[in-house]
Structures are given as structure tokens and as C-alpha cells.
Amino acid sequence: MSRILAGFMVLMLLQVLYVGVCASGGEDSSTLPVKGPRLDEVIFVFHATPEAAVAAIRKGDIDVLSDIYRPSDVRALSEDPNINVTFSLQTHYCYVAFNTRKAQLSDEQLRKAIAHLVPRQEIANRLFEGVTVTPMLYETSPAFGEWHNPDVAVYPYDPVKSKEILSSAGYGWDGDGRLLGPDGKPLGKITFISPTQEEAPTSYEIAKLVVEEMKRLGFEAYQEAVAFDTLLTRILTERSFDIYFLCVSITDRYPRWLYDYYHSSLDVPEGENTPGVRDQDLDQLLYKFRFESETQEEARTAVWKAQAKIADLAARTPVYSRYQIEAYRRGWTGMIHHKGAGYFTTGAFWTYLNLHREGTEAGGTVKVDIGGRVRTLNPLYVTGAYEQKIVTLIYDSLLASDPETGEPVPYLAESWNIEAIDIGGAKGQRVTYKLVHNASWQDGEPFTSDDVKFSIEYLKKNKVPTFLSALERVVEVSNPDPYTVQVAMNGTSIFNLIDVGGVLLIPEHIWRNVSDWRTFQPDREPHPFKPGLTKMVGTGPFILSEEKPGEFWRLRSNPDYFGRLTGVRLRAEEPQQPSLPTQMQVVVAVAAFSALIIYLLIRRRRNLNSQRRLGV
């Protein structure tokens, strides 16, 4: 009896050990900062106006609303007891730019004097009711963390200081208070181009405020309101402007856009160096930061120096940065703050892994306002922030970003190694990525180094615009085994690791048969062998299960996600493909219904006429 009992105990022990090994091998091998998803479903829904979106969250139709920008909406939502509102600093910023190619504005001192005339606090208080934006003095906001240099020249609103700068630079004023150049002649007309009041009321008002300040100091300044398209053409293509105001949202976690904004090689038509800055020292610093820094410290030193130089040149002067304001209905927990982005918006990937209802460990559906028009879900063509919200939950890359620091963290690549190599006599790097072993595509196919090699080569061969810059230095990709990828790259930049690590990975078994990547719509084509799926197949935590373009996109949790949270049970059954009627069927049904109503009306009228004729 005791033998039988002992045998049974051994069997039990073996079973426990077996289950433990399977669990650790299948779910816990990765070292992700957050695991999940805890949600059953995420449904992104579209509202064409902020009125509809705000009404929807207050009514309870949706749970999350991001990108709130109207002060009245912020107030209304803050007063609602069922809603929490969050404010996050983001990497967005608005600036006034000067055309340094123009005679007057080529003078650095004059630009600094005008920079002191931008009433940032008044703009924040008057135009944004002191709620939705924060005045900004730095080109690179503190949201960039260690990449932000706080020790640079700043130009706070100070008309007295502005006048002092002009006086010391040799400028003067005539008897009528008109500003005279250092040569004693009137300075000439300076035009601030802005969008029209109807198209962009706040930009128009900002230009008006600055022009008024300039006039007060004796400038012959004018505002010229033009259609927004014309404004962009004049700035980007023709360079026919003196001063303009524009906003930009930076999606990069590193201030790499400074290279595009200030390097002299980009002072060409359509180039982003719109002010026309040409400074050799700055060029060297920016090049060093962007392409030649071998360590983070080296890159940081270069970009800090570049920021100081940029501030001294004052070719652009920052005005304000918009807060990322988001609202969610009470009852949700597990949101993760992403530095420079917020909790739910584009780039806030980890939140969707950890989000769950208060009092429950997992399960449930969250409805999120998508924020704007989703134009395409082709992952290679996506350029808009709204599509990214969906695409980043389905497709993955080798590396992810730590939500708090923004630093690269292991993801599909569990480790990496960088070694210096020689490429045709020039310095280069070989980055070796070691892949996780438990990742698979959402259709069940294993994820291997073949897919990574295919993705990089496919994107490079087809010159996919979104990834052109990230892959331009890739020389060769090799995969010595199914879980190792080696990428040889020109240069020795620290961004080599991140550039390739951030590239979106696509399944070779789906994409190798795509005839034209540009017109391929993976979400509209059925999967070749997995019923219920489309060709929109990634390795990410969510699977596209249903969509109605222009209306909603439904994502269900991926039960085979490699970063799954152990011990959490999800509703991971096979997709219930709803037998949706076609739109034509609906139109026919409604037309038949309308015809019936019209027929009844006509019959009623005939009856009435007959009754009248009969004198009833």
C-alpha cells in the first residue's frame, strides 16, 4: 500500500515539475517591463468631432479619450465625477521661425530681440485659458529627459531686454519711434505669415500678438494670413517668408530631429532646415550626435552642445508645448505613464498590456476613442498617429522602450551585442540580436530570424519611406541560426542598435507573396489558411478580430503572445466571425421599408380622395 502511495506521490511530483517547466518555458522566459494583456478586447472607435467624443465618454459609450485640446472640454471632463483627467508633458512643441536668408533677419541680435517679444504666458492664458498648454523656452523640452539641456540661452518675454539688445547691436529709433538699422536707415518691412483666422484661429492670434509687440518696439511689421496649404508651400518649398509660426509633434524619443532642422545639408527645397541655418560647428555637432557617437554619453555631450549652439543662433524660438490631456472613466486601473507621450495615446503601448478593471485581475473590454481618421492599416504605409494606435498593438519590433526612461529594453530580441567592424575601410558596426524562443505569429507560425532578415531586406529593397532613414546605413543582414540575427551597418552610432531594433517586423509567409506593398491592405484580405483571421498578422499582444472602416476596430487579446502574464485567464476562444450583412443588403432592406411607407401614404391619400368624392 505504502509502495502504491509512494509511487503516486512521485507521479504527482513529476507532474507538478512538468507543469512548472512548461509554464516557465512557455510564458515567463522574457524580461519585459510589463506583461499581459489583461484585457479581453480593445475596441477603438471613431468620432468625427470633439463634441461627439466628449459626449460619448461622459455618457459611458467609451472608456478612454486622448488628445483633448479644448479648454472647455477639459473643464467639463474634470468636473465629471465619473471621469479622471490626466495631464502629461509631451514632446510636441510650437515655435516661431525666422528666415535667416533675409537681410534683416540674418542678424542674430535682431532675432534674439524678436524672440524676447513673444508673449508666451499671455498666449497660454488668453488663447488656451491657461489649461491645455505650457509656455516653452527650450527647443528640446524636459520631456526628453537626459537628452534635454537645461543650460542654454532662453528668451523669456521681456520688451525692455529686447530694446537693450537692439541698442547694443547698433539699432536706433527715429523721431517717430521707427526702428532704424545699424546703418541708420529704416529697417524695412517684416512680414509674419500665418494661416487664416478661419483655418487656424490660435495660430492667427499668435501671429497677431507678436506683430503687435513688434510694432510697439518700432518694427515695420505686418501679418499676412494665407491658406494653410499656401503657408506650407511658402515655408517648405519656396522659402518665401520672413517669420512664421508652426507646431510639430515629435514621435522620436531622442532629439534626432535637430539634425533635420538645423544641419546645412537640409537647407534645400522641401528640407526641414526652413530658417536656412548654415553653421559649420553646429553641423559637426549634429553629425557627431546623429551618426558617430559610440556611447550614450558621447551622443548626449554632442547634442547638449548642439542645443546650446541652436539657442544662441535663435533661428527658431519655442513658444509653447501642448499637454497630452487624457480622460478615462473611473473603474479602470493599471495605466502606465509613458514619458513624453501619456497613458493611452500613440506610443503608450504598455498601458494596453496592464489595463484592467478595478477589483479584477483580468478580463473585460475597453473602448477607446481613436482620435482621428484611420486612413490605412497597411503597417508599412502608416504615417498617422491614429493608425499607429492599432498597428503597434498588432505588430512588434526587436526592441521596445522603457515607459519611464525611454531607453531600449529587450523585447523580441532578448539580448544584443555590438561589435566594431571594418566596412570597406570605413568604421562600421555589427549588431547581433538574440531572439526570444517562445514568440509566434498570430496565425500560429513560429517567429524566427528568417522573418527578421526578410523584414529588414524587404523594407530596404522597397524603399519604404517610413523606414528609409532607419535602414539607410544597413549593409548586410544575416541569420546564422533561427534565433540569431546579425546586421552590419555603416558608422558607429548608438542609434544603429535602436534604428534596426525599432523596425516593424512582418511575417515572411504572408508578405513574400505580396505583389505591391503600397496597395496591399492586409486587414481587408482573408488569411490564406487560418479561418477567421485576416492577413494582418503580427506577433503583438492583440489580434485584429473585426473592423468597420470609419467606425470601429476590434482587437482581441492574443492567447499565444510571448509576453503573457502567468496565471491570468483570458477569453481566448477562436474569433466569432460575426455574420455581418453586407451594406447592400441593408440599403435594399431600408429602401424596401421606405417604399412600403410611401405606398401606404399614397394609398391613404387615395382612400381619402375616394371618401371625399363619395361625400363621406
Next chain:
Amino acid sequence: MGFRAYASRRIMNTIIILMVTVTLQFFIFRVMPGNPIAHFANPNLPLEARKTLLEMWGLDRPLHEQFLTYLYNLFSGRLGISFVSQRYVSNELLERLPNTILLMGSSTVLMIILGIHLGVSAGSRRGTKTDIASVTFGLLTQGLPVFFLGLLLLLTFAYYLPIATGGLINFPVAGTVSRPPPTDLPGYVLDMLWHLTLPMVTLVVIGFGGYTLVVRNLMIDALTQDYILTAKAKGLDTGSIVYRHALRSILPPVSTMIGLSISGIVGGAVITETIFSWHGVGRYLYEAVLQSDYPVMQGTFFLLSLVTILANLVVDFVYGLLDPRIRY
């Protein structure tokens, strides 16, 4: 000239008008201020990438080549590839057309029925309370800005009333269907009708007044004609006089009005579609204009021109059926 000769001349004219329109549509967008690439102008998309986009969109080619490609796309039926979505414009239009036809078709039919009915009632009872009320209400609603009425209805019936009545009266804030919609056909149709109500009411309220006023004035004139006096002398009842004699005589100008509104059924209503987040052609066109998406603008305007020109052609032919006095 007989009907056949008239018809062949009108059809020739229609083809010429269509060709001129198609040509103008290409060049107007090219001389308009704006550059599609400018909408992608952000630091995240470097110069080289934007050049690649220009090549992809065919905007780096000479104008005459672009024009030929445009003609080929139009007549191949695909209407080109949208810069923004990289989908065929014809596919995108087909996705939105049913929604637009449903909204605009149902509201146009209702506004015509309501407008003509009120116009006939007002015209045949000139100076009565019915007449004054119809004219006043027609003028008032016609003058209402559509965005105002739309937002008023949206906030009242989709937000305040649902909260005040605990969900008893509860219209949707957005969309053509619930998100996600019911999966059975009857449920889906009812759900769509429920979503259709507010935008349709907005359009009907804004639009019926025009028909009422025109029909009323035409009816007043028609009811003073000799044949109406003859009909009365024959002892016909009022209903027959008004609907069979007077209304019949004013149908040609009314049919012109209806013909002109047919392009709207396809073209959609930008503001109403936006307020109610209706996935239709109007909003599609509006977004394309904002983004200088040439293929979408060209394709949609081509469709609208085609429908307008054909509707006018049909109305011209129908005149003869409606009014026996018309001879070709």
C-alpha cells in the same frame, strides 16, 4: 425636330460637357495652392522619404503624363490610388456610397414629400393659418445653420436626454451602426435606422422649406389658371383639382429641383456627416481637399459631375412625359 434627334444632340452635348469637366478637374487641382507632400512634412519623415513618396504618387512626372494617367484611371473605373490611404478611390467610394445614399436618399425623399405636401397645402389655402405657418416654418428652418441644428439635436437626444431619462430616450452620438453592431440582419437594420434618425431629421428639417416655398408659389399661380376654373365648373372635388390638375402642371419646374438635388444624394452632406460621424462621401471629399489628395478629389468630383450631368439629361427627357405641351 423629333425626340430621337433631340436625344442624340443632348447626348453629344453631355459627352462634351463631361470631357470639359474632366479636363478642368485635373488642372484646377494642380493650380490650387497646396502640396500633398506638405501634409507629410514633419521631422519624422526625412527629405529622402518625402522624395520617395512623390515618386510613388507620380507627382515627379511631367504634367501631360500625369494627365494621361489620370484619364486612364478614370476610364478604367478605378479612379486612381489615394495618396493618403494607398487604396483605389473606387473601392473607398464604394465603401462609403451605400451610407451616403442611405442618408441622403432617405432624407431627400422625405424632404421632397414633406416639402411638396406642405407647399400644396399652403398654396391651395392661401392666407389661412396653414399657409402662414408653413411659410414661416419653412423660412425659419431653411435659414438655420446645419451645424447648429445638428449639434443641438446631437447634444439633446444623444447626450442630455439619455442622462435625464435614464436611457429611455437614447440616440447614438456617432456612427452609422453601433460599435460593435448586432450580428443578426433585422437587428443590424434596426440599429442602422436608429443611427440614421438624427442626421436624417437634421437634413429634412433644413431642406424641406425650399420645396415648400417653391411649390406654394407655383401652386398659387397654377390655381388661378383657366383649366382649374374649368375643373371646378365640372364639379371635381378639391383633392382632384389640387393634386391631379394643379400639381401635375407644376411638376416640370419641381422635377428640375429634384434633378439638381440628385447629385447631393451621391455627394453627401459634409457638415451633417461630420457632426454625426457618418462614414460617407461628403466627409471623404472634405478630408481629401484638406490633404490635397488629388486622386480622391478628382475621382469624387468625376462621380458627382457624372451624376449631375446624367440627372439633368434624364430630367430633360422626362419633361416631355410630365408636360404634354412640350414638343421636341
